[in-house]
Amino acid sequence: MKMSNRLIILLILGVLLFLMGYRGYNWSLDHYEYMTIGQVTGDIANDREAKIAALKCMSCHTYTQRDGFFLQFAEKDYTSPYNLAVSSDNRRLFVTGQESNALYIVDLASDRIISKIPVGDYPHSVAVSRDGQKAYVTNQWSNSVSVVDVDNGTAGKTIKTGGGPAGLVLDHDEEFLYVANTYTSDISVIDLNQGVESKRLRAGNYPTGINISPDGRQVLAVSQRSVLVEYRDPPKTEITVIDAGTRRVRQRIHFEEAHIMEKVDFSPSGDLAFTTLVRPKNLVPAVQVESGWMMTFALGVISLETGSMYQLPLDEPNMFYADPFDVRITPDGKQAFISHSGGDYISVLDIDKVREVIQQIDEGLILNAENDLMLSEAYITKRIPTGSNPKGMVMSPDGNRLYIAERLTDRIGVLNTQTLELERMITMSSADQQALLRRGQQLFNNSGRTFQNQYSCYSCHPNDHEDGLTYDMDFYPGEDLSNVQTLRELAGTSPFKWNGNNVSIYMQCGMRFSTFVTRTEAFSPEDLNALVGYITSQIQHPPNLYRGPGEELTEAQRRGKELFERTRTNDGRMIAEIDQCITCHPPPHFTDRLKHDVGTATDRDNHTEFLTPHLNNIYESAPYLHDGRANTLEELWTIYNDDDLHGVANDMTKDQLNDLIEYLLSIGSAEYYK
Amino acid sequence: MYKKGTVIFILIFAAVYIGMSLLNRSLPDEHIIMTRVSADSESGLMGTGMEKLELQNAQIVSFDPKKPESSLKILTKNFASAMSPELSLDNRQLVFSGKKDIDDNWQIWMMNLNNLRATQITDNGRDCFDPVFLPDDGIAFSCTWQDERLGNGSTLYTANADGSDLNAVTFHLHTDHSSTMLHDGRILSVSQKVYPETDISNLLALRPDGTKSGLFYDIPDGYQIISKARETIENKIFFVAKNQQNGLSTAVLQFSYNNPYNSKRTVYSSGGGQIHSLYPMNDGNLLISYRENVSDTHGIYMLNQQGESEPVHIDGSYHFFEPVIIEEKPFIPRKLPSALTDARNFGIMVFVETPQALAETGSFEGHKIQVMGVNGIMDEFPVLQDGSFYIRVDEKTPMRIQRVNQDDEVVKGPTSWLWLMNGERRGFTGWDERQLNSPANRVPEAINHPYVEISVLDSPVLVIQNDEHALSEAGYENE
Structure with missing residues (x-):
């Protein structure tokens, strides 16, 4: 072939390649623009x-x-210390590693990990016997408690609990263990002599923190989510009071306008109980974040003598201290420490000042205390910065040290409670804390990217989930x-x-x-x-709580699945394809990812079509519908589906509806349906 | 291995490059830039806001504190008067107010600190002054307005660094001046109401798009703020205040950003002397402009955290004031996003009462909300049972709000002048303009009703119109 022809062919090929590449490149740009526009x-x-x-x-x-x-x-070897306990001789620290599924025992003389003991999935909290021989670890995703032989460094017996065990506490005789089961909203009472759950007590919604009073007579369990309230009423969240003698629920008390109570502690005299809490403003139009129009954070105080309850703000007029998690009181009852897992701070409170403020509230000298952003100045004495996402804390028995689980930096901070200085760090892993996905996790949990540090992603999506509330975010209020x-x-x-x-x-x-x-x-x-x-x-x-991985459907769930996939009504009429459940909710995500008008819009909505939500683990996402009107799945059809627009269901019997719901509750992660 | 010529060439090239780099750094780090005026010029010297526009023959100069014996460098030789220097976030640009001729208006100028060339940013028939850099490299500054009935005031504007995209961002009958930036991205200005007249000046904070303007700090009774208020890396805010009972007495006051009203502290009191202005340094010390006696000239002093001062630069022939120092900025203010939209020429406001006000008032039976414009009441409507209201108002309309009882007696308010930008949403909890309470978590009754659309019967008489401030399309350089 002549050189000129070769050149012509090369030129044509070059032009073609250029055009293809250019078009491809532009397609990439268009795709990019579509996915991230603006x-x-x-x-x-x-x-x-x-x-x-x-x-x-x-x-x-x-x-x-x-x-x-x-x-x-991607880097995976994170420990993510979540909660801690300390031995009564202050020689050993016990740390749950949420992402390593292990309990760590740290020698406090050398600050070295001396034992890493595999436990169940997603360990949450740990309690240690007085003699330091046994540690009990809640495995939140295994629905169990691991009993750890400390000297042998092994997890022996596993005791079944309710769903999502989180906080736990031993009674004073160490005969019973109380475990707050977050997902099933109850409390397992475990007979340690028998090594089994002896009873289960109904608690608030998503109980997490639990503790026993200094006299050992009552156990308090605090909850993350509001109990059922009327639609568009403020949330109120339960503290379940259990008589440790009878092991029965003695009282249910509620903090009004509050939720996400994570932990609870007592004054040494036992007259006051303290809990961390969030005060959401979900009913107030989200017209601004300034001055706490989205949410504020507070210390809940309960007088166990009078039953009075107080919410004392932890914020300041121009600075917010997001996501308070743990609260710990010094043995002399003089100071309280609160970890702000969103703000990366520890707040130090003067308890005597707290008592003065409470007295002034009782005397009517302070009004609207819970919303007063100036009030914290009266009792907060210091803010101490920490590593990323400080979660659980434990006080040394002598009260001189506070150990802080800095979850997303894989460290334990050691705070001197006399000087209020962080005096050392205990490193829990050598994993790269700046790796991309870890950085994303830190950002998710940090409030520093909100105006005046108002809230983090976690604040509305606690535990990477949702908070069960409906917010008023539109331009036009309501x-x-x-x-x-x-x-x-x-x-x-x-x-x-x-x-x-x-x-x-x-x-x-x-x-x-x-x-x-x-x-x-x-x-x-x-x-x-x-x-x-x-x-x-x-x-x-x-x-999934209703159907474990690999488990067969129960008989009711199987019947419910047939109803979910049915094409005819009970009297044999064909159901139009668009009116069949499975049409808009096909597996694996049980969503067609399209918008539909299913008759759920109200006169307050500016459009009638809504995106079909996915149904994986729908059981954990109450309330339902775009505006949270339906408290239960049942209400979707018994109250909000008069015209069968949200699937033909009005011909179903009560039993059929129950079966359908059983099936819906059993729908697990998408991976099982692929 | 290498040719000798190559090595020599590289060495020469490197030397030239380094030399050029050094030459470019006309003002190295830690130089102090300040305004000076001759010792006999008292007019406007201690003035605040528009009073300082009377300053004549002022110059912006730089000074190397490490070489106190070296002479000052005059940065604004070709100006009849120049003042109020502010550095950009990267310390490469200087923005200031200046006039080329004695009869000119004050305008905003920007100087490249590498070559000391100045470019005019604004060009209009009003006095523009007190510029400050915004985090997006734009600027904010004040420009005056006059009205026979309402008096004289100044409005805050923002613009790109080349003067384009000029926008007024305050719409109240105030004098807004002495702006600085807060770390949260808001502009902090000294603001004094001029209609109805008052002597009280307070600190106003607002987003650079003019939204969410509000009282940031009301100065303690008896004091008048006379300097810019500046935030430090520790989120403390310093300013100079004059004791109005004793016109000569001045003090450096400080409060914390987080909790302004619980943290006020007098850092330094001038006694018989006078403090003019200040600038916080990164080491925690303050540069202050101070004179021991009114017969002296102002010099620049360093004030340490123990309240001890030592002179940095004094010259009996000149007053020195408004110091800024070339050092790394203690913080880069956040770039705040703007929710403004051309699709809406109005804003909305939701007001909710505090629980204690509800308890104290008992019932709002017969009470009305009155929304007042410049020329009187624009609209009024009954108060709902929970005291809440929800209004929609034309953008940029100055208004004050008050609550009256059945006998038309004013029970609450009137508020300061407020305005809403296009597409802005605001919330207020109670009538205390410091807004120190968060709202109770209740659905305000007002939002269960349609908004009250405020009839703007009287057109707002704020005299500033954007087109009056049309800028020269291309600034001209200082020859």
Whole structure:
């Protein structure tokens, strides 16, 4: 072939390759724009190529895929210390490693881990016997308590509990162990002599923290979520008071306008109990975040002598201290320490001042204390910065040291309670705390990316889930109310939001998010990559309570499945395809990812179509519907489906409806339906 | 291995490069930039807000505190007067107010600190002053307005660094001036109501898009703020205040960003002397402009945290004031997103009462809310049972709100002048403008009703219109 012909062919090939590449490149740009449109601002807002360089294609196509190939190379060896206990001789620290499924025993003389003991899934809390021989660990995702022989360094017996065991406490005789079961909202009373659960007591909604009074006579369990209230009434959250003598519930008391009570502790004299809590403003239009219009954070105080209850703000007029988790009182009853897992602070409170304020409230000298942002100045003496996401704390028996689980930096901070200085750190792992997905997890749990540190993602999505509340977020107050949705296992369920407007989590967490939710500077592209990677690939559902992995459907669930998939009514009429449950809710995510009008809009909604929600683990996501009107699944059809628009169901008998609900409750993670 | 010529070439190239780099750094770190005026110029010297526009023959100068014997460098030689220097976040630019000719208006200028060339940013028939850099590299500044009936005041504006995209961001009958940036991304300005007239100046905070404006700190009774209020890395805010009972007495006051009203502290009291202005340094010390006696000139002093001062630069021939120092900024203010939209030419406001007000008042039977504009009551409507109200108001309409009882007696308010931007949403809890209470978690009764659309019967008489402030399309350089 002549050289000129060769050149012509090469030229044509070059042009073709250029055109293909150019078109492909442009397609990539278009795809990118569609997935992230408007999410990058600033100098590069109008520069498509710069935006791609910032929000890397690789990030989205590696870390945001739940089953992504590259995820296997992501750093996984995190400990994530969650809660702690200390031996009575102050020689050993016991630490639950939430992400390593282990209990760690730390020698406090050398600050070294001397034992790592495998336990169940997602260990939450630990209690240690007085003689230091036994440790009890709640396995939140295994529904059990591991009994650990400390000297042997082995987990022996496993005792079944209710669903999602979290906080636990030994009674003073160490004969019974009280375990707060978060997911089944009850308390297991475990007979330690028999090594079995002896009874189960009904608790509040999502009980988590539990503790026993200094005299050993009563056990208090605090809850994360509100008990059932009338629609659009403020939440109120239960503290369950148990008589430790009879092991029966003696009283149910409620903190009004509060939820997310994580832990509880007592004054040494036993006259006061303290709990951390969040005061959401979900009924108030979210017109601003300033001055606590979205939520505030407080210390709940209960007088066990008078029954009076108080909520004392932990915030300040221009600074908020998000997500209080643990509260610990010094043995002399003079100081309280509160870990703010969203703010990365420890607040130090003067208990005598707290008592003075309470007295002034009783005397009517302080009004509206719970909403007074100036009040904290009266009793908070210091704010101590910590590592990322401080969770559980424990006080040394002499009260001189406070050990703090800095969950997302894999450290235990040791605070000198006399000098109020952090005096040392105990490292729990050598894993890279700056790796992309870890960084995303830290961002998720941190309030620093909200105006005046108001709240974190966790604040409305505790435990990476949802808080069970409906917020008033629309431009016009009272319209388009929005029921918070879970963030668990979102991959494959796009688009997002009830109106389906966000095609990706990049959009969900991008510029609009900072404009209307966090109201401060948007995430940098690097941080957005990390946050989206964490949300889409790392958040899992706990095992389904109604159908364990690999379990067969029960008879009722099987009948319910048939109803879910039925094509004819009870009297034999054909059900139009669009009116069949499975049409809009097909597995594996049980959503067609489209918007439909199922007759659930109200005159307060600006549109009638809503995105079909996915149904994986729907049992844990009450209330239901876009505006949270339905307290139970049953109400979806018995109250809000008069015209059979939300699936033909009005011909079903009560038993059939029960079966259908049994089936819905059993729907687990999408991976089982692929 | 290498040719000798190559090595020499590389060495020469490196030397030239380093030399050029050094030459470019006209003002290295830790230089102090400040305003000076001759010793006999007292007019406007201790003035606040628009009073300082009377300053004549002022110059912006720089000074190396490490070489006190070295001479000052005049940065604004070609200006008839220049003042109020502020550094950009990267310390590469200086923005200031200046006038080329004695009869000119004060305008905003920007100087490149590498070559000391100045570019005019604003060009209009009003005095523009007190500029400050925004975190997005834009600027905010004040410009005056006059009205026969309402008096004289100044409005806060924002613009890009080249003067484009000029927007007024305050719409009240105040004098807004002496702006700085808070770490949270808001502008902090000194604001004094001019209609109805008052002597009290307070600190106003607002987002750079003009939304969420509100009282940030009301100055203690008897004091008047006379300097910019500046935030430190420890989130403390310092300013100079004048004791109005004793016009000569000044003090450096401090409060914390987090909790302004529980943290006020007098850092330094001038005694018989006078403090003019201050600038917090990263080491925790303050640069202050101070004179021991009114017969002296102001010099620059360093005030340490123990309240001890030592002179940095004094010259009996000049007053020195408004110091800024070239050092790393203690914080980069957040770039706040804006929710403003052209699709809405109004804003909405929801007001909720505090529980104690509800308990104290008992019933709002017969009570009315009155929304007052510049020329009187624009609208009134009955108070709902829980005291809440929900209004929609045309954008940028100055208004004050009050509650009257059945006898038309004012029970609450009137508030300060308020306005809403296009697409803005605001919430207020109770009538205390410090907004120190969060709302109770209840559905406000008002939002179960349609909003009250406020009839803006009298057009707002705020005299500033954006087109009056049209800028020169291309600024001209200081020759």
